Amino acid sequence: MIILSGIQPSGTLHVGNYFGMMRPAIELQEQGEAYYFIANYHSMTSVFDADERRHNTLGVALDFLACGLDPSKAVFFRQSDVPEVCELTWLLTTLTPMGLLERCHSYKDKLAKGQSPNHGLFSYPVLMASDILIYDSNIVPVGRDQKQHVEVTRDIAIKFNQTYGETFVIPEPQIRDSVAVVPGTDGQKMSKSYGNTIDIFGEEKPQRKTIMRLVMDSRPPEEPKPDADKNIAVQLLRLVAPKPVAADCEERLRAGGLGYGDLKKALFEHYWEYFAEARAKRSELENNLDYVNQVLRDGADKARTRATIVLDRARKNCGLD
Ligand code: ADP
Numbered sequence: 001m002i003i004l005s006g007i008q009p010s011g012t013l014h015v016g017n018y019f020g021m022m023r024p025a026i027e028l029q030e031q032g033e034a035y036y037f038i039a040n041y042h043s044m045t046s047v048f049d050a051d052e053r054r055h056n057t058l059g060v061a062l063d064f065l066a067c068g069l070d071p072s073k074a075v076f077f078r079q080s081d082v083p084e085v086c087e088l089t090w091l092l093t094t095l096t097p098m099g100l101l102e103r104c105h106s107y108k109d110k111l112a113k114g115q116s117p118n119h120g121l122f123s124y125p126v127l128m129a130s131d132i133l134i135y136d137s138n139i140v141p142v143g144r145d146q147k148q149h150v151e152v153t154r155d156i157a158i159k160f161n162q163t164y165g166e167t168f169v170i171p172e173p174q175i176r177d178s179v180a181v182v183p184g185t186d187g188q189k190m191s192k193s194y195g196n197t198i199d200i201f202g203e204e205k206p207q208r209k210t211i212m213r214l215v216m217d218s219r220p221p222e223e224p225k226p227d228a229d230k231n232i233a234v235q236l237l238r239l240v241a242p243k244p245v246a247a248d249c250e251e252r253l254r255a256g257g258l259g260y261g262d263l264k265k266a267l268f269e270h271y272w273e274y275f276a277e278a279r280a281k282r283s284e285l286e287n288n289l290d291y292v293n294q295v296l297r298d299g300a301d302k303a304r305t306r307a308t309i310v311l312d313r314a315r316k317n318c319g320l321d
């Protein structure tokens with residue numbers, strides 16, 4: 001089984017990225033041949049500063065390795081080290097109906113948020129399809145917002161296979177329902193574009209501040225809260241604290257008696273503890289960048305070998321050989 005996923009180096013990684021994509025991907029590295037990459041070509045649709053891209057790319061590499069990606073189990077690389085994906089994108093783009101891309105929520109959302117509609121942003125899902133198809137991927141672990149892109153990938157692959165004969169494996173998205181959408185500090189989906197994120201890594205003081213600023217209502221501590229399960233801090237606590245702790249806080253909130261300040265303090269403590277090991281690992285890696293770069297180079301070699309096989313198959317089937 002081939003497992004593949006990618007993440008853009010378009011900002012600092014947050015708890016939503018971790019639970020929605022990174023942790024499932026890290027768990028899956030035990031179960032098959034995994035390919036995980038830093039989608040730096042994709043980041044070109046929204047980041048227009050070269051140094052920022054370099055900085056974020058290294059940041060994602062450090063974060064992912066610190067969180068448990070094991071390069072002896074998973075192939076880890078930069079997307080742009082496999083330029084074959086760009087050639088395959090062209091082959092796919094010629095069979096991609098305009099309407100398929102026009103329907104993509106992510107494109108419409110980005111325009112609604114004021115991003116300028118460049119062609120890269122519009123054709124983003126075709127490059128993503130190429131990322132997935134070029135490794136013969138079976139499973140794509142992603143957060144719910146990326147599901148439609150994997151469906152687009154399937155449509156394009158089916159059309160290619162119908163037109164030119166059996167070429168691509170049809171992939172399946174894998175979405176964890178329990179963490180499909182991690183809420184941000186304002187209760188909306190946590191996303192760097194909403195400015196409501198809690199970073200995975202960061203200094204203790206600002207992180208504590210962020211958590212203490214979680215938006216709550218004005219009900220006093222003693223008032224029973226029958227909607228305790230919808231509370232943002234409770235939802236986050238379920239992710240970072242042992243089950244009985246999260247259940248106890250939820251119950252005390254429901255019954256009345258637990259104030260929001262204490263709830264947030266508990267959340268901070270558990271969040272800080274949850275990522276303690278990863279934080280230590282990240283500091284170690286920061287002092288060993290040669291190792292990190294070597295991991296990415298080795299990953300690129302392996303990824304490229306497989307990508308070339310699939311690209312050659314596609315070229316041959318459509319008469320480009
Ligand atoms: P952002 O919304 O912050 O820009 P990305 O779009 O770069 O995040 O997402 C990277 C990966 O993390 C994707 O697989 C996405 O589904 C997942 N992800 C992002 N935010 C969340 C969230 N709040 N809950 C669950 N998964 C998320």
Ligand code: TRP
Binds near residue numbers: 042
């Ligand atoms: N579009 C994904 C995101 O923003 C990143 C990505 C690029 C990806 N190519 C991919 C994810 C292929 C899974 C598979 O999160």
